[in-house]
Amino acid sequence: MSLTAGCLLGLLMCSADPVDEIRVESVLLTLIEHADVSASETGLLSLLTVKEGETVAEGKPLAKIDDRDAKLICDRSETELKVARSFADNDVRVRFARLSVAVANAELTRAKESNVKFPKSVSQSEIDRLKLLADKSVLEVEQAEVDQLQAKLSLQIKQQELARAILALERRTIIAPFPGMVVQWKKQHGEWVEPGMPVMRLIRLNRLRAEAFVASGKLPANLVGRPVKLVMSDSGKSAIKYTGTLVFVSPEIDPVNGQVRIWAEIENDSLSLRPGESGTLMIGPATLSKPVITDSTATPTDKKSP
Incomplete structure (x- = not known):
């Protein structure tokens, strides 16, 4: 160039x-x-926490629906969860069943060794009975483990029920979906509301x-x-x-x-x-990118022959 x-x-x-x-x-x-903020649950409008013309932040409670019944359900779910956790954490039956296996196997082993040292000192019927007890102990371990697994699954169900009860309790509080001003209450304290029913207007x-x-x-x-x-x-x-x-x-x-x-x-x-x-x-005008400065005095580097 x-x-x-x-x-x-x-x-x-x-x-x-x-x-x-x-x-x-x-x-x-x-x-x-702008939005007509609606109720999420059925019930009596028991509390209005802001006035018309008041500016609120996002997430601020605006009103509350009577939540006494929801609180009782939530308390019961918490109690049931504690009971389920106690069953899920209790491994006494599993440990006892494993000890029973060890004892039954030891009795069976001693009976067989006695027959080796002193032939026919233990009848075959007794040997069969001891073997049955040993097998039964193994199955009791498996059953105890299954019961504990079911207890843990029941614990998960109770955790989900508590989460649902807490959600139902939270849904009885109407909160601001965005920061704005309350310009009109469409329902007043003491009125009955249904899910989807507009309660107030927020802009x-x-x-x-x-x-x-x-x-x-x-x-x-x-x-x-x-x-x-x-x-x-x-x-x-x-x-x-x-x-x-x-x-x-x-x-x-x-x-x-x-x-x-x-x-x-x-x-x-x-x-x-x-x-x-x-x-x-x-x-305003569009923001221009910085101009590209080219060095017009630069010349191609001479290639040296090998």
């Missing part, structure tokens, strides 16, 4: 200009997450969606992931800016007006923004 060609290639690789900032007017703020405000429709001809191909700023203008006050990220560009173009739906996630940690407000969205 010549020196002039190398300089030209380096210039082309470094001269790409970033895409200009895009301004979108009349952006509407909407909710990203998330610390992250909102800025949604708009933009002419498809003005949109570059690499919009998703760009940083954005939401500008909120107030009469008589300076504009307030909120940061966020563009996360969605619809692949569909409206055949009537040629517009594309886009939306960005806007951080609203101060909770000063409200769904339904409108503002201006500034979509």
